[in-house]
Amino acid sequence: MRWTQTFIPTLKETPAEAEILSHRLLLRAGLIRKLTGGLYTFLPLGLKVMQKIANIVREEMNRAGGIEVLMPALQPPEIWQQSGRYETAQDVFFKAQDRSKREWILGPTHEEVITTLVASEINSYRQLPRNFYQIQTKFRDEIRPRFGLMRAREFVMKDAYSFDASDELAQLSYEKMYQAYVNIFRRCGLKALPVEADTGVMGGKHSHEFMVPAEVGEDDIVYNESGTYAANIEKASSALAAPFPEPADVASQPALEKFETPGVKTIEALEKDPYQVPANRQIKTLVYMVDEKAILILLLGSDQLNEAKLAGVVGSTNLRPATPKEVFETLGAYPGSLGAINVSGPAIYADTMLRNGYGLTTGANEKGVHVRNVCMERDITVTAWNDLRMVKEGEPCPETGEALKIRAAIEVGHVFKLGTKYSENLGATFLDTHGKQQPAVMGCYGIGVTRTLQAIIEQDHDDSGIIWPVSVAPFTVCITALDIDPESPAMKTAESIYQSLIDKGIEVILDDRDERPGVKFKDSELIGFPIRIGVGARSLKENVVEVKPRGGDLQKVSPDTVVDLVTTWIADNESPSA
RNA sequence: CGGAGCGUAGCUCAGCUUGGUAGAGCGCCAGCUUUGGGAGCUGGAUGCCGCAGGUUCGAAUCCUGUCGCUCCGACCA
Structure with missing residues (x-):
């Protein structure tokens, strides 16, 4: 293919519509154009x-x-x-x-x-x-x-x-x-x-x-x-150890005790003075609507709900957090001091990290009031225990115990x-x-x-542009003709290499545009052809052309051997080892 | 759908606060020069200032609405 015979509208400047690199490069290298969003x-x-x-x-x-x-x-x-x-x-x-x-x-x-x-x-x-x-x-x-x-x-x-x-x-x-x-x-x-x-x-x-x-x-x-x-x-x-491995001795647990927590609406606030309740000793109570029916979800205060796991457990993907109004209808309180003690209406799904838990703190379903000394077994009627939590970085791998990334x-x-x-x-x-x-x-x-x-x-780009693997590159080789006068030695040599590569079945594009060398070099790097062959008067004087793999080093080789060299290089690089 | 931002030349953007002749760079066209890393000079073309309505003697600029685009959250290859 000759460059002038196809359509490759490259862009020098970054289009404002593109935020991420690959999207910018798709536009700049002239691979796609937007009709409208998406x-x-x-x-x-x-x-x-x-x-x-x-x-x-x-x-x-x-x-x-x-x-x-x-x-x-x-x-x-x-x-x-x-x-x-x-x-x-x-x-x-x-x-x-x-x-x-x-x-x-x-x-x-x-x-x-x-x-x-x-x-x-x-x-x-x-x-x-x-x-x-x-x-x-x-x-x-x-x-x-x-x-x-x-x-x-x-x-x-x-x-x-x-x-x-x-x-x-x-x-x-x-x-x-x-x-x-x-x-x-x-x-x-x-x-x-x-x-x-x-x-x-x-x-x-x-x-x-x-x-x-x-x-x-x-x-x-x-x-x-x-x-x-x-x-x-x-x-x-993860293989994170449960904080309460043994069943609690229910008989010896202290009685539930309400305490005033004016203005406290978050796990973090309850961790601070004067309450000093660590997040992993709090119960996080969430209200979700599953198929438009309210359920309660209990997690350690330090954990996040994994909605996908919840969907698996409840057998429906039609779920969403309840609105404050729905929360109130369910528990008689607004988010900030919710709890599951003495709650019997909605199903209560608890994360396994809470199993056997005691000495916990939760909301009292009263504004500005929490409850301490909660013992799961004694105080909360759990419908089902499941793994519902989001794994966190650094927790032990379930298979090898290594720190998860x-x-x-x-x-x-x-x-x-x-x-x-x-x-x-x-x-x-x-x-x-x-x-x-x-x-x-x-x-x-x-x-x-x-x-x-x-x-x-x-995955594969640098500051200059795309770096295509040979297997999917739009063209494997780009011949950069630095003089496009058909009678010039450069163009004659470029044409001859072009023909030889085509004869070898190699996909090659000949940059025959009337552009300055800088423009041609930049464009070929922006688009990311795996190999560029530069043919110009300067190097032809030494009877060489320049071969540059994208992202590799430039080599000067004789015009007679360049086709063999390139063919070999392509054969060596055809199947990526990724 | 909720939150944030942006719509001015083909592209990137200025001008808008404080209303008064529509701007720059790149690109494009012509000419000259240049010729190995996005050239220089000279001249030129290009705008429903997203759209609709309003305020005003006068709107790119102020107000309202609307459409579109981008980003952040819930869907998925």
């Missing part, structure tokens, strides 16, 4: 990178036995009603209407469509297992699109759905996908870490997210140094064992070897292709 046009270079990523995904999916299909982006609401997700998924839908006012849904995901297909086409265990996938644009009415391609209203996703005859076989399908994902991200040059993920209301331990550690990541991952444990913070637990990460992929929820609701059943009808056991597997693209930039 909607982007892929320009030639951006499109090329996306196609390269998609091809890696395709190759690895095929290798793992995936079957590529393409499903409609427009979906009828009926299948969502059948699967039981029509109401719960309401918030993410973009909807459309046809001329007769019939409602349509722009697909945010495709479990319903693929399961409908399988329901009508697959009848026998002999037709299983099957793993269908597609690479397609998804539509989600994001609450807040942001960071360019990172969270967009419309994005390209690879989604795969496996159907198996049994749980055991489904587990195999899951493991195959897991391995395919490891391969895909490695080939994209991404350091993507598989972490245990929250499965929400589905339960089970069969979900992993592939996470790229990055400051701008929207998730937090918890991991140990030796690399044997990694989990999304929503899922993570926490860092932000970008989720680029997710593998998930679904079970039979969709196959049952949509009738994807088959006859097993005994002639008995069974629902297929499903798994689903997503990769955010456009997000992966941006994650690569976020």
